[in-house]
Each structure stands twice: as structure tokens, then as C-alpha cells.
Amino acid sequence: MTTGAPIRxxxxxxxxxxxxxxxxxxxxxADYMEDALLHxxxxxxxxxxxxxxxxxxxxxxxxxxxxxxxxxLWLVQSWIDMGSPDAFNLVxxxxxxxxxxxxxxxxxxxRPAFLDAAHVWLVETSGRLRHEQxxxxxxxxxxxxxxxxxxxxxxxPMLIVANEFFDCLPIRQFVxxxxxxxxxxxxxxxxxxxxxxxxxxxxxxxxxxxxxxxEIADGAxxxxxxxxxxxMDEIARSLAEHGGRALIVDYGHLHSGAGETLQAVRRHAxxxxxxxxxxxxxxxxxxxxxxxxxxFAAGAAAHGPMSQGEFLQRLGLAMRLERLSFGKSAExxxxxxxGAHRISSPAQMGELFKVICVSAPGLPDPEGxxx
Ligand code: SAH
Numbered sequence: 001m002t003t004g005a006p007i008r009x010x011x012x013x014x015x016x017x018x019x020x021x022x023x024x025x026x027x028x029x030a031d032y033m034e035d036a037l038l039h040x041x042x043x044x045x046x047x048x049x050x051x052x053x054x055x056x057x058x059x060x061x062x063x064x065x066x067x068x069x070x071x072x073l074w075l076v077q078s079w080i081d082m083g084s085p086d087a088f089n090l091v092x093x094x095x096x097x098x099x100x101x102x103x104x105x106x107x108x109x110x111r112p113a114f115l116d117a118a119h120v121w122l123v124e125t126s127g128r129l130r131h132e133q134x135x136x137x138x139x140x141x142x143x144x145x146x147x148x149x150x151x152x153x154x155x156x157p158m159l160i161v162a163n164e165f166f167d168c169l170p171i172r173q174f175v176x177x178x179x180x181x182x183x184x185x186x187x188x189x190x191x192x193x194x195x196x197x198x199x200x201x202x203x204x205x206x207x208x209x210x211x212x213x214x215e216i217a218d219g220a221x222x223x224x225x226x227x228x229x230x231x232m233d234e235i236a237r238s239l240a241e242h243g244g245r246a247l248i249v250d251y252g253h254l255h256s257g258a259g260e261t262l263q264a265v266r267r268h269a270x271x272x273x274x275x276x277x278x279x280x281x282x283x284x285x286x287x288x289x290x291x292x293x294x295x296f297a298a299g300a301a302a303h304g305p306m307s308q309g310e311f312l313q314r315l316g317l318a319m320r321l322e323r324l325s326f327g328k329s330a331e332x333x334x335x336x337x338x339g340a341h342r343i344s345s346p347a348q349m350g351e352l353f354k355v356i357c358v359s360a361p362g363l364p365d366p367e368g369x370x371x
Contacts, residue, residue: 064339068103094165236298252286309350
């Protein structure tokens with residue numbers, strides 16, 4: 001059996017995309033990303049087992065149970081801030097293997113009335129991951145439903161969490177070409193046998209908000225997370241109308257600016273974005289400034305972004321670590337410490353990952369974001 005680095009193989013999705021581009025011309029980076037991740041048969045999330053040591057990447061809830069437990073307590077406090085409604089939707093967007101929700105529900109046992117009031121909604125497109133979520137959560141004893149999209153979750157007061165979900169929503173890319181902005185496309189190489197980046201021949205429509213090309217270096221790339229902004233608009237509208245809060249955690253930047261962040265990862269290493277579509281995870285940094293702006297524009301309030309490390313410290317990471325380590329073997333305690341360090345240290349995930357809270361107007365400042 002061979003192990004080690006994966007090979008760059010031609011995938012069924014790649015063949016289909018090549019045929020499509022041959023007949024209809026290049027596609028946008030957003031269309032490529034969407035197909036590569038979510039194609040119903042050959043998409044990455046649909047067909048692979050992405051998360052964990054045996055997968056391609058790992059995430060904070062998979063590294064330390066403290067992540068989900070602190071967020072669980074944050075949700076309970078938010079429910080109290082909302083006036084302890086006796087029915088609400090507890091929504092997770094892109095729940096992966098269901099570990100975060102499992103830790104949230106365990107921590108929330110502290111307030112049985114919260115669990116009695118909660119109806120869990122998991123927004124997940126992958127049948128494979130849904131199955132895993134179902135298995136992991138079936139003993140939690142709480143009403144749980146699945147939806148393909150946030151828009152399918154019934155309107156109600158909501159508490160929403162999303163960890164590493166916004167980074168996989170498709171982005172568009174624009175290149176500062178000699179003639180001005182041009183959309184970056186996925187076309188074919190000169191031989192017509194492989195996917196290759198190309199540029200649109202005509203300028204983008206005037207409604208695409210791009211900076212003045214005179215102020216941007218030739219060749220620079222500017223990214224727009226249209227799908228993330230649309231998603232934020234839907235969430236913020238729902239919160240403003242029906243009440244509630246959303247906590248969004250992801251890696252990304254605080255301000256808009258030129259620069260490419262689109263990346264692919266396979267077996268815990270970087271991978272060429274256009275190689276073997278459907279076999280690698282593809283993500284882009286989340287633009288928190290634009291997300292906050294979209295939330296305000298839709299009538300909600302936004303707090304943050306704040307670094308994940310600071311947020312977790314403010315919620316009591318050190319105390320929880322001490323409590324959990326009590327009575328553990330030296331080895332067990334060292335493992336807990338290593339996990340907590342990895343999710344909070346600025347040198348690891350603590351600084352790159354950020355947290356933003358979007359609330360219905362009129363709620364008190366959320367825990368962790370108070371002055
Ligand atoms: N939150 C999890 C997993 C992050 S991976 C964790 O922290 O471990 C991204 C998750 O989002 C996967 O469950 C993937 O299947 C799901 N996903 C990606 N794009 C989606 C979309 N457009 N709609 C719904 N779910 C999506």
C-alpha cells in the first residue's frame with residue numbers, strides 16, 4: 001500500500017468541467033468553487049471525508065472540547081439576554097462531524113430550560129456529513145432537523161453558530177489588468193486538456209464594487225465574497241425580524257484590500273486550486289469588514305470582529321482548562337493544555353481566526369464583546 005503525498009489525478013468533475021468549458025467557454029472562480037465543493041455527486045464535501053487527522057484539515061472543535069463548551073455557555077447567556085424565549089431555533093451552519101453541536105448541548109445541560117426551548121436545525125448540504133451528525137447527536141435527546149440552506153429553516157427567534165462555514169462560500173476574483181478590472185475565470189490551457197486561469201475579455205458590470213484601479217498595483221487580485229454577504233444579509237434580516245443572535249467564527253481579515261486568499265488544502269498541506277477538483281478543500285479568507293457592513297445594512301447590530309484567542313480567554317478558557325485538568329493524569333492534562341493552546345495562542349489559531357456577533361437590535365452587548 002502506498003502512503004504519503006496524494007497524487008494529482010484527473011477527477012470525474014474535472015472531466016465534466018473541461019467538457020463544459022469547451023462547449024460554453026470559461027466559468028467564474030465562484031462557479032468553479034461551488035462545483036468543486038458542492039457538486040451533488042462529485043463535490044468535495046459530498047464525496048470525501050474532509051475533517052480530522054485522516055481527512056484533509058482539522059478545526060477548533062475537533063482540537064479542543066473547550067471551544068464548543070464555552071460557545072455553549074455563550075449561547076445560554078444569549079438566550080437569557082433574549083428574555084429566555086420558550087421556543088427558539090438553535091441553528092448551526094456547516095456542522096461538519098457534529099462535534100461542536102455535541103459540545104454545545106453538553107455544556108448547555110447547565111440550563112435545562114434552554115434545552116427544553118431549543119429546536120436544533122443543522123444546515124448541511126452533504127448527505128455523508130449529515131449521517132455523521134445524526135449518529136453523533138442521536139443520544140442528545142433533543143429535537144433535530146436538517147436543512148439544505150439557511151432559507152429553509154422556519155422563521156423563529158434564533159441562535160446561530162457557524163465555525164469555518166463562511167470560508168467555503170464561493171468568492172469571485174478580479175484582476176487589475178492593463179485595461180482595468182477584469183474578472184478572473186477558469187478556462188483551459190493552450191492544449192485544451194487541463195483547467196487554467198484566464199481573464200474575462202470585457203470589464204465587470206458597474207454594480208460590482210471594486211476599488212479605483214489607479215490605486216491598485218498592476219496584476220493584483222481583488223476578491224469579493226458575494227455568497228457570504230448574501231448569507232449574512234439573510235441571517236441579519238431574520239434576526240432583525242424575529243430576534244436572536246449569530247456567532248460567526250472563521251479565519252479572515254479585518255479590512256478590505258487587494259490580495260489573493262483563495263487556497264486549496266489536501267491531507268493537511270496546500271494543494272493547487274485547479275488540480276483534482278472534488279478531492280481538495282477550497283476556501284478563501286472571510287472579509288469581516290464587509291460582513292459587518294452587510295449585517296448593519298440589513299438592520300441588525302454587529303460586534304467585533306475580535307480574535308478567537310481573546311474571545312475564548314474572555315469567556316473563561318483558563319478556568320475551564322483548570323477545571324477539566326483536575327484529577328487527570330499528567331499526560332491527559334498535557335493533552336488538554338496543548339489543545340487549548342492551539343485554539344487560542346496568537347502563534348497558532350488564536351489570531352488568524354476571528355469572531356463576529358450579529359444581533360437583533362436592542363439586545364444587551366453580548367458576552368465577550370462587552371467593553
Ligand atoms: N463547522 C465544522 C465543519 C467546517 S467544514 C467544524 O468546525 O468542524 C464546512 C462545513 O460546511 C461542512 O459540514 C460542509 O459540508 C458544509 N458546507 C459547505 N458549504 C455549504 C453550503 N453552501 N451550505 C451548507 N453547508 C455547507
